[in-house]
Amino acid sequence: MGKKLALTGNQAVATAMKQINPDVCAAYPITPQTEIMQRFATFVADGEVDTELITVESEHSAMSACIGAAAGGGRVMTATSSQGLALMWEMLYIASGMRLPIVMPVVNRALSAPINIHGDHSDSMGARDSGWIQLYSENAQEAYDNVIQAVKIGEHPDVRLPVMVCMDGFIISHSIESMELLPDDVVKEFVGEYRATYPLLDVDHPVTYGPLVLPDYYMEFKRQQHEAMLHVKDVVLEVAKEFERISGRSYGLFESYRLDDAEIAVVILNSAAGTMKDVVDSYRDRGIKVGLLKPRLFRPFPYREVAEALGNAKVVGVLDRADSFGGFGPTYMEVASAFTTNGARPLMLNWIYGLGGRDFMPEHAEQAIQQMVKVLETGEVEVQKDYLGVRE
Amino acid sequence: MSTTPLRLKELSKKEELLTGGHRLCSGCGAPIAVRQVLLAAEVPVVAANATGCLEVSTTIYPYTAWRIPWIHTAFENAAATISGVETMYRALRKKGKIDRKIKFIAFGGDGGTYDIGFQSLSGAMERGHDIVYICYDNGAYMNTGIQRSSATPLGANTTTSPAGKVIPGKLQPRKNLTKIMAAHGIPYVAQTTPAHWRDLMTKVRKALDVDGPAFINILAHCNRGWRTGTNTTIQDTKLAVETCFWPLYEYENGRLTINYKPKEKRPVVEFLKTQGRFRHLFSPDNEHILQQIQEYVDREWEALLREEAFWKDQEEETAS
Ligand SMILES: Cc1ncc(C[n+]2csc(CCOP(=O)(O)OP(=O)(O)O)c2C)c(N)n1
Ligand code: SF4
Ligand SMILES: [Mg+2]
Numbered sequence A: 001m002g003k004k005l006a007l008t009g010n011q012a013v014a015t016a017m018k019q020i021n022p023d024v025c026a027a028y029p030i031t032p033q034t035e036i037m038q039r040f041a042t043f044v045a046d047g048e049v050d051t052e053l054i055t056v057e058s059e060h061s062a063m064s065a066c067i068g069a070a071a072g073g074g075r076v077m078t079a080t081s082s083q084g085l086a087l088m089w090e091m092l093y094i095a096s097g098m099r100l101p102i103v104m105p106v107v108n109r110a111l112s113a114p115i116n117i118h119g120d121h122s123d124s125m126g127a128r129d130s131g132w133i134q135l136y137s138e139n140a141q142e143a144y145d146n147v148i149q150a151v152k153i154g155e156h157p158d159v160r161l162p163v164m165v166c167m168d169g170f171i172i173s174h175s176i177e178s179m180e181l182l183p184d185d186v187v188k189e190f191v192g193e194y195r196a197t198y199p200l201l202d203v204d205h206p207v208t209y210g211p212l213v214l215p216d217y218y219m220e221f222k223r224q225q226h227e228a229m230l231h232v233k234d235v236v237l238e239v240a241k242e243f244e245r246i247s248g249r250s251y252g253l254f255e256s257y258r259l260d261d262a263e264i265a266v267v268i269l270n271s272a273a274g275t276m277k278d279v280v281d282s283y284r285d286r287g288i289k290v291g292l293l294k295p296r297l298f299r300p301f302p303y304r305e306v307a308e309a310l311g312n313a314k315v316v317g318v319l320d321r322a323d324s325f326g327g328f329g330p331t332y333m334e335v336a337s338a339f340t341t342n343g344a345r346p347l348m349l350n351w352i353y354g355l356g357g358r359d360f361m362p363e364h365a366e367q368a369i370q371q372m373v374k375v376l377e378t379g380e381v382e383v384q385k386d387y388l389g390v391r392e
Numbered sequence B: 001m002s003t004t005p006l007r008l009k010e011l012s013k014k015e016e017l018l019t020g021g022h023r024l025c026s027g028c029g030a031p032i033a034v035r036q037v038l039l040a041a042e043v044p045v046v047a048a049n050a051t052g053c054l055e056v057s058t059t060i061y062p063y064t065a066w067r068i069p070w071i072h073t074a075f076e077n078a079a080a081t082i083s084g085v086e087t088m089y090r091a092l093r094k095k096g097k098i099d100r101k102i103k104f105i106a107f108g109g110d111g112g113t114y115d116i117g118f119q120s121l122s123g124a125m126e127r128g129h130d131i132v133y134i135c136y137d138n139g140a141y142m143n144t145g146i147q148r149s150s151a152t153p154l155g156a157n158t159t160t161s162p163a164g165k166v167i168p169g170k171l172q173p174r175k176n177l178t179k180i181m182a183a184h185g186i187p188y189v190a191q192t193t194p195a196h197w198r199d200l201m202t203k204v205r206k207a208l209d210v211d212g213p214a215f216i217n218i219l220a221h222c223n224r225g226w227r228t229g230t231n232t233t234i235q236d237t238k239l240a241v242e243t244c245f246w247p248l249y250e251y252e253n254g255r256l257t258i259n260y261k262p263k264e265k266r267p268v269v270e271f272l273k274t275q276g277r278f279r280h281l282f283s284p285d286n287e288h289i290l291q292q293i294q295e296y297v298d299r300e301w302e303a304l305l306r307e308e309a310f311w312k313d314q315e316e317e318t319a320s
Helices: A009-020 A034-045 A059-072 A082-097 A122-126 A140-155 A184-191 A218-230 A232-247 A272-285 A303-309 A330-341 A362-378 B029-040 B053-058 B078-094 B110-115 B118-127 B177-182 B197-209 B233-242 B276-282 B284-319
Strands: A003-008 A024-026 A052-054 A103-108 A133-136 A163-168 A176-181 A254-257 A264-267 A290-295 A297-299 A315-320 A347-352 A385-387 B045-049 B103-109 B131-137 B188-192 B214-219 B249-252 B255-258
Touching: A003 A009, A009 A034, A009 A103, A009 A140, A009 A163, A009 A176, A009 A184, A024 A034, A024 A059, A024 B078, A034 A052, A052 A059, A052 B078, A059 A082, A059 B078, A059 B118, A082 A122, A082 A218, A103 A122, A103 A140, A133 A140, A140 A163, A140 A176, A140 A184, A140 A232, A184 A232, A218 A232, A232 A297, A254 A272, A254 A303, A264 A362, A272 A290, A272 A362, A290 A303, A303 A330, A315 A330, A315 A362, A330 A347, A347 A362, B029 B053, B029 B103, B029 B131, B029 B197, B029 B214, B029 B233, B045 B053, B045 B078, B053 B103, B078 B103, B078 B118, B078 B131, B103 B110, B110 B118, B110 B131, B118 B131, B131 B197, B177 B188, B177 B214, B188 B197, B197 B214, B197 B249, B255 B284, B276 B284
Parallel strands: A024 A052, A103 A163, A133 A163, A264 A290, A264 A315, A315 A347, A347 A385, B045 B103, B103 B131, B131 B214, B188 B214
Antiparallel strands: A003 A176, A133 A297, A254 A290, B188 B249, B249 B255
8 A cells, every 4th residue: 555645736646647657748837737747847857757848838739749749659648727728728629539548637727807816617617528538536635546547547448538637726736635645666557558559650650640521521530539438437437446456445437425315415526525525414413314426527427327326316406616607507417417317307406606716615515405405395496506605 | 871862863763752632722832842841851750730721632531642640730739749749759769669760840831830830839949849840831821711921921912911992902021930930049940942942852951950940931832822823833933032032041050041142133023923912013003012022022132141241251250
């Protein structure tokens, strides 16, 4: 087993990257991610990794260089946040369309305007249809574990897709927590050697990457991306099993917390799930059957499994740390779609919380659960989408 | 390794690495330039290509005209893309996973180079990657239908700088990108044309030989955008050089050499008058624009001559 250490989320992720020792990384600063690539640059400067670092002049170029490098035929990583991810947008689709298993930690941060450097999920949620696998992490330990697993998931021959590993800006990236690191050699063996498929650098077998594909073939390309995504759930579970063997920590497609007999279920991502679990406990102490589901794999979304796990709940409240103005929050929409797989019809509510890093306090969690208790009693939803902790 | 002499007889025996059958217009300058570039290379080359006429017309799936490893990702990032490929090459070579010598070339049109790709080009050059960036400059965004770019010459009629009743075409002179690239202090920068194939191929060899970034700006005739026939590509291109609209020169480690000085510099109108995009300038109202273009060409040419003279003086001083 590994050793216990006190690390911030960024330190944990940078350490995972060091242990993965990718062939090429691209670095560009943006709060709250900066520290990851900064630390990594130190590892490169001190010869602690073999990685070639490209210190690009923008995030657009970061992802472009990562795509070129990955097509070249090696393991590639970078990290970003917020505006940086927004600037990469165009290239995100190209990375996934070319089936390049780039791994990218995303330190979640709000999007401008107004400019705000703190944590919310607007950045990665906006990228949820970019063809990347998305894993979300509650704390530094999960972020570290997810980054290591992401390499194996993305590179799996049935998958070959890029992976984003998301964690909350500042709340996790900059808070110190006690966590366990795996030994370097264990990680090295776990991720294994990179197996290139059709590397651009094989000059004896020239390949054309990124041709013009007209209506006669384009849809087949896109359909194949979806097929690859359909393999992801199994691969995530398979990799999680292997990871449990080396770490003793178990992962699934999502985490269920006191959900089995729950009449009220809360769905919430990342760090706020920790707060929510405490509040769930206190309601359980009062005899109220409430439970929690914390998605880990958001893309592809495990609709059937989520619907089954929430199966018994009569009221489901989904808390989103990202908004879809004029629509429901992104997690809400997925959970609502999930019930189409089993025909369950719980009463559903959606809350938007914590935008721009606004603290998610136990009283906000209580407010939501209180409301759900009322809905359970009356059988009526008065306000379907609401905001927590916002001035009117 | 023996180097193929730059003689047509020997070159004609080399395999063409951009095959025929692509869908670029007949007479297009871009593929002529690319074939010369690839014929000049004596080591395996991997290429990146920015979105544009060259890219879309050579790789219509399931076909490809490229016999070399080739990647297109987007419009504004050929330099960033190739810098990633080149970095992976260094990483894998360091680990002994590749032992071949490979060179890296990015191709971009003027839109993809002077305008939207300028930042990524500048960044890649500053980082010192061992790459050659080749701009095929046809003076507009041709693939989307002849829109002006910052490479479009003063006065040209394009679809976004139309010669109208009150505005006589493009109001600004072109940006001198070759000079801007020279200002990056990279080991090799040059300007050439496919009508001067020996000059072009010599420059490509120099660019591939240097250790570090190189930039070559190639004037690439476009009959659609320039409004000419499809059979005047080489003729029109030669006029660009004879009028000093497009001088042939190079910077080797910062030192300028003008590779060709016309015995008699021809008036720029000789270059302009064969092209429909400048036709409106020949009405009496627009005579002043023709004059401005001539002044601009003269100023740039004289600046080049002065700069070259400066370097010659420097040499004489060190020699004496
Ligand atoms: C980000 C982005 N903006 C715009 C376009 C549309 N576009 C594709 S090719 C092109 C013109 C290319 O012009 P240039 O680089 O000069 O090459 P040419 O077509 O003239 O050879 C444009 C505007 C695009 N593909 N991507
Ligand atoms: S439009 Fe111009 S640049 Fe494009 S293929 Fe035709 S001649 Fe070449
Ligand atoms: Mg052009």
